[in-house]
Amino acid sequence: MKTKILVTGGTGYIGSHTAVSLIESGYEVVLIDNLSNSSKETVVGIQEITGTKPKLEVVDLTYKKQCADVFAKHNDAKGLIHFAALKAVGESVKRPLQYYYNNLSSLMNTLECTVDNQINNFIFSSSATVYGKPDNVPISEDFEMKRPFSPYGNSKKIAEEIMEDFIVSNDSLSIISLRYFNPIGAHESGIIGELPTGTPNNLMPYITQVAAGVREKLLVFGNDYPTRDGTPIRDYIHVVDLAEAHLKALKRLLDRENEKTMEVFNLGSGKGYTVLEIIHAFEKVSGKQLNYEVTARREGDVPELISLPDLANIKLQWKAKRDLSEMVKSAWEWEKKIRTKVNGE
Ligand code: NAD
Ligand code: WQD
Numbered sequence: 001m002k003t004k005i006l007v008t009g010g011t012g013y014i015g016s017h018t019a020v021s022l023i024e025s026g027y028e029v030v031l032i033d034n035l036s037n038s039s040k041e042t043v044v045g046i047q048e049i050t051g052t053k054p055k056l057e058v059v060d061l062t063y064k065k066q067c068a069d070v071f072a073k074h075n076d077a078k079g080l081i082h083f084a085a086l087k088a089v090g091e092s093v094k095r096p097l098q099y100y101y102n103n104l105s106s107l108m109n110t111l112e113c114t115v116d117n118q119i120n121n122f123i124f125s126s127s128a129t130v131y132g133k134p135d136n137v138p139i140s141e142d143f144e145m146k147r148p149f150s151p152y153g154n155s156k157k158i159a160e161e162i163m164e165d166f167i168v169s170n171d172s173l174s175i176i177s178l179r180y181f182n183p184i185g186a187h188e189s190g191i192i193g194e195l196p197t198g199t200p201n202n203l204m205p206y207i208t209q210v211a212a213g214v215r216e217k218l219l220v221f222g223n224d225y226p227t228r229d230g231t232p233i234r235d236y237i238h239v240v241d242l243a244e245a246h247l248k249a250l251k252r253l254l255d256r257e258n259e260k261t262m263e264v265f266n267l268g269s270g271k272g273y274t275v276l277e278i279i280h281a282f283e284k285v286s287g288k289q290l291n292y293e294v295t296a297r298r299e300g301d302v303p304e305l306i307s308l309p310d311l312a313n314i315k316l317q318w319k320a321k322r323d324l325s326e327m328v329k330s331a332w333e334w335e336k337k338i339r340t341k342v343n344g345e
Contacts (some may be wrong), residue, residue: 006081126177
């Protein structure tokens, strides 16, 4: 019998790529999502790639009863990966309570339902945003968490603190919190990828939309940072590498190899690229010149975020394998595919 794993936020960007990796590794996957930022069409994409259609449960995890019912139905699951959250940084500044409510009540309900149903192995999507503005780079997991610059970011810091408290009195539960750096790219098939609603916040989808003619030009937020070309440096990670890290984390929990009841790992490549380097990598891969203009800094941006991924490399036996050109190429292939669909070609 296949080991059943629940994936909340499973029709979303990272959740869908992780679902593919899970299915390809022989797990039975149940996706739980309220479709607030994704579409049930993703299930078809997952089936197209893997040959298996995962079950989708349309549930809003902020509702305790909906959460309890779906967990009771799948109480034979052996683990859960909790991706479900709202993630738009700018929107969270405008609607802080919506972000705190959605991200924290869904986490608390999910934690409680997990324990009530003895599912016991819990993986959480955290973010490098919990490091705030770090004093130096590369960033290791023992750097202190600092107040993130947005309610979204702060919801991730508070989420980690809630889990730390919860685990104290729930010793059957094991948690791994994964702090992602900057996930980009798409599945190599071009069948699933990131689907930003409205204007993208993040650099990569903005670049591909400008190249596809959906937006006029990219605004580069500042070139007066203390970096090699003045633009901020980030540690970009291919979403498929990220998905594979979740499998390693899951295996660690299922095999009882975790050394503490709550462990934290950075997921990054350990390499940093500036905004201009990303633009130039994109121009090289796509053969297109990107229309961009340097403008003022964006509030809350820090000059440099680079992970020290050694802990994940050693303990999870995971390493980011896909390089920048693969990340950028897959993002561009995905964008072209969406545009073909949208334009009905
Ligand atoms: P996404 O928006 O594509 O996926 C999140 C999914 O959660 C969506 O399908 C949405 O419909 C669902 N969801 C939201 N609230 C829900 C609720 N109350 N009940 C049920 N489903 C709900 O985002 P993503 O990029 O795939 O991110 C996945 C996780 O990783 C999130 O927790 C996000 O905060 C975290 N993360 C993302 C990034 C990034 O840059 N993409 C970086 C660090 C951390
Ligand atoms: C990267 C660089 C921008 C857009 C965010 C969240 C973080 C995490 C990942 C979830 C920065 C520059 C961007 C544009 C630009 N998400 N940029 N023009 O800000 O590092 O991280 O996504 O947890 O919490 O904060 O990623 O892709 O927005 O920006 O110049 O139109 O690109 O200034 O230097 P960021 P990003």
